[in-house]
Amino acid sequence: MKKTLLICLLGLLCLPTSTTTAQVADSPGADFLHRSVPQVSPDPGDSHRGGAIRPDTLPEQNGLVDHSGQGQKSAGSSASGVGFFTLKGEISAHPSDTLDLVYELVQRELDPYYGLMDIQKDSISLQKGSFYAGTSRKQTFLLRLPINEPFARFNLYAKDVPLLQNIWVQPGDSLIVHWNLSKQQLHFSGPAAAHVRVQRQLKEIALGESEGRNPVMIIPNAAVMLNTQEKKTEYNAVLESYVPAWNRKLELLETETMRIERAENLFSSRISHPVFVELERYSDVLKAPLHQWLKIYWTGVFQNSALKFVKACRPKNHDWAEVILGHGLDVSGLLPEDLSGILPFEFAESLLMENILLESLTPVSFLHLTASIPGPLRDQVNSLYLIREHKDLPNADSLFSRVLSESRVLWIGAQLEVIRKSVLKGSDFSPHGFIGTSGNRVFPEEWKGKIVLIDYWLSGCGACQDFAENTFLPLMREFETQEDLLFVTISGDRNEERWKKSLASGKYTTPQSINLYSGGSSHPSLRQTFIRAFPAQMLLDREGKILQAGEFPKNLEGWIRLIQSYLPKESSLKTVGESNKTLSVSTTDTLLK
Template identity: 25%
Template sequence: MKKVFIIQITILVIGFCYACKTNEVPKKQSYVTISGTIKGNGGVRDSIRILFGGLIPETKLFGTKDTTIYTGSNGTFLFKSKDIKEPTRITIGSYKKRAGEKSQRWGDALRNFLVEPGDNIHIEIDESKEEHVYEFSGTGSEKFKVQWQNFQSGYKVNRREIQRRYGYKFAALSNKVQIADSLSNIQIRALETVKDSLSDRVFKIMKADIYGENGVYLKTFVSNMHVDTCSTKQIQQYRKLFDESLNTNLPSDILASSPYYIMFLSNMAIAQLQLGDPENPDYRYEHIHAKGFSDLCQIWRNQYSGMLREKLLLYNLQSLNVQDTYGIEECLQMSYDLIKTPELKAIIDTMYGRKIRGATAFNFNLPNTEGNMVRLSDFKGKVVYLDIWFTGCSGCLYLAKEVDHQVYPLFKDNPDVVFVSISGDKSKDQWLKSVESERYGLKEYVNLYTGGLGFKHDFTLYYGIKGGPTTMIIDREGRIYSSAPPKHGKSKELVALINEALER
């Protein structure tokens, strides 16, 4: 009897343990899956380009992963992300080569959409019409549906056209603010229809996106104005609009999670400087990134804190707009001392160590037009002006024209100055044609290219260069003299900086 009793107890325990195991709550998926089908594209084999994650979206320097996935014969694609712990960003765009075109280009894109761990979203893309049609299903698809709907509503309002058409008189600016607020209210009402399917944090981040995106297009008005011509009363009116535009009632950690709000606050800092000192020419939009960048950094330092401040500083430090040699040095030093979040600290440590004046410059080894390899160290003892560009870059064209005609002639006969032109073209033939055309620089420069690697060469990756025009000045000892020399419309300042480097 005792033996039978022990056997019964054992069976009960085993059964209980089995029941526990079979009733375990499955571990929540910690990655994101995006699947889909492209149809109506005339049988052209598409590829899907996906930019995923990153502390600041679409910026490889800050951890964004760039993936290209070729569709199957039936137009299907599948993407599985790395494991994530927090909501993050994804940009999804069709990427294909059209008839008569030499290279692939983006189609319509779902840009900076929000995803979170466990999302398993399916996308049907119909390219048969002029405007692509998207249908979303699966876990997490409600986020995509409302983000796409809000994008469409903003597109139909045509915020860019309103920005251009209304001008900059106060009545027009007031109208634009009203349009922005009305559009935001419409989009937030749409967001609230899916609130129950979203976490509180995701809901608030998407709300910050709405305020930020409409703010970028319709509220960063003063940054493009000449407030030095305004009356005292007008300045007061603008300040009132400015203050009202920044009222979201959202916590700073939420705002820090919205790239659109980061962009909005970046532009509004320019407006704040202009309103505070309307007669200072350095604060005008066309001069601020060349002469007033350190003052912008002071605003971000003094008025914000935590992750929001850290992202504002990093977002603007990596901007191609910055061409203030001394301002970027001051801001780099400030950011190096202020940024404490481990992931962001690692980024600023890298930027500081590679871009601050006096840092040893990357000793590239690149082919010239004759196929010979050229190193930066070949020019030791000389001041080197570096210009990084790519074919099709309009800003690169404008800058080359200025440098070719207004800067280079002053140093042409100086053996201690070298002008080095580096192309990020992937096609050698395209690069050689562009060199021959002299549209992106003169043939008498030292013309190099990144060996077909584009902007994925070790040299461009080292500095986080993702486009052009990117310029630098290297001193006689092969060290960084300026990682952000003056560019468009600042030829005199660039000449002065090169002369300054020669005198050191």
């Protein structure tokens, strides 16, 4: 169903709208390179991508893993406890080869970025094949994994190299994997083999189309890039030799018109994408539910790609709203009639991005924009919105209450309640310890009795350096005599030596603050407080509870006023009276740099 409500509101787009900008990485001379991402931790989270690990192991004798005792009933699912996925492997390899096979079965993906999903992951023990079973000189395995949802995402890795990735399986599916390591051949047999072959073919088509698309650079002036005669000559040679569908050229998108045209092409290509043409060819091979699921999944993948480009363009006028509205997802007729569970994350994320962009371009709130989405999917999209945006929402607590009261999917509601209790004002800060500069363990309980400002940073992060130079360090100078206030920095680095080198550089912090090492965003405290992008800040009260986790001031003066508001009145008055001169000299100089 098209957002007819918004079409009526397009005439109001001249009204003042949100100035929210896309969080993209700036590069010298260019606003954005397509496919660039915000500065985030290189740590993908725990090795199990943040979900709950289940102790799935292979018996040494019979080789059969049966997880029937571990299947968890899915609240709100339309197919709770419905069956198993059986995977058999026959591997031809030299006895000296180290295989290190690992599998993942992912269900109920609310937000993989923050590890909000159900996941089974474990290594696979191999057994010697049998002459009588036709597997002599081979190594074999057999898994039987419970699936509590209509579909689950399956991955199979060998030494971190994917053999199967993002393959959708259903309860009752059985698959045999034949892998010849020396010949680098991978084949499939068994009842679900045809389904897997089709999915791999769709992935190949999508990858080929993506690789053949021209790269782009969003740049205000091409002369910034082509600033020498040598570069101009090379670029012109590429343009002259360019043949569509044969080679590629870098498109320099200098104007809004050029960017909108590119976005229109991306949206239009989704409709006629070769993946959907190929998918229709196999409509008789695939079961109807799988065919529909794959259509939903790939629709989300391609729509997401187009919307990420739009976000990178930092849209600000009504022309962009018209583009998004004209190519918005029409979910009617695409979704299952008995929808009651969670759809592919890619599809939900595309609806999230679409409506966040529209919220920034129109006078309509996000929850009003999503009101027409069918109930369970609306729960999924609205929850994603709160998970991703809660730190910057002025009324986050009331929005959590509203979405929780309307939620129909119990599992989603339970996840939101956990998040609400972990990150909103008044929540207990995670008690987990960190490593100090001397190698000692430092625990947050040691900070009780003081107001604490925490700055999360990452080595190599330009925005982290900017915050330190223009805000964090000036704040330390401003409140250096304030005994009721602690300054703490927590690094998201995975490498301790790199953290120590960054400390020594003085670009991110100073020895006068409490400087701590987390070991990466998989640290329990960072996971609990949803710290994945850097820099990030948090204020704690004297009882170790969260005072503020978002909506922070944009300038130094605002930060000073904010911190003063949390300090005892006598301390605040002392700071104001005694540091006016310091502020007028040191912090003003900092701001003018």
